[in-house]
Amino acid sequence: MPVETTLRLRNDFGDLSAVAEATTNFLEENAAGPEVVFAANLAIEELVTNVIKYGYDDEASHEITVHLVKDAELLQIRICDDGHEFNPFDQPEPDTTLPAEERDIGGLGIHFVRNMLDSCAYVRQDGRNIVTITKKL
């Protein structure tokens, strides 16, 4: 039987630690290993940070939802926000071969998500951005 939980936060960096704690608790209670807990936390932090930083054109409070579904074989994470249309996976990869002085500071977060998760998908639906990522267990 799959298990699932929905976490809600505002577009406020202060809410990230509660989401990380709830994600960790949910996964550990459902027998996920440390590698899965790390990857899930990293993906949520990177994607939600992007939404909070770049997703909104006003100063209002917005809700972001993080939905986790886990069964024996797969963890699926779905992140929804009502910011402007933005596909986080449609950005150039950072050049990680450059020396210190020339290193891009941005773009590493999505590079980590792409490499630590098994699938990453984006859709724009009913005025919302929906990012779905999965990790095989």
Added chain:
Amino acid sequence: MAAFQTSIDGTIHILSVSGRLDPSGGKDLKDTMAVLADGEEKGDLLIDLENLDYMASAGFRELFLAGRKIGRKGGRLVVCSLRGEVKRVFELARFDTAYPIFETRQEALDHLKA
């Protein structure tokens, strides 16, 4: 929550980061490195991550920015004792193309003192 412990060995500043480095921990990391990155003081910075459980791009951003400032003053940034998933993200970031990584604190100190 991340915790920071600093010590000095000659001109080498040693910073141990433990726990969980989330975006707010990234800010604390920046403040902790500011003495060497933004101050008058010159020296090398050795960052020991043996007890670090979690770090994502927010931490890398601060390391790259501080490393650049330290480098411009003639100092060196090195990292040691990566393990588990933290080691994996350092590999994905290809951090070693920018700054040296050592297996142990002793190897890092030997390198800086050589």
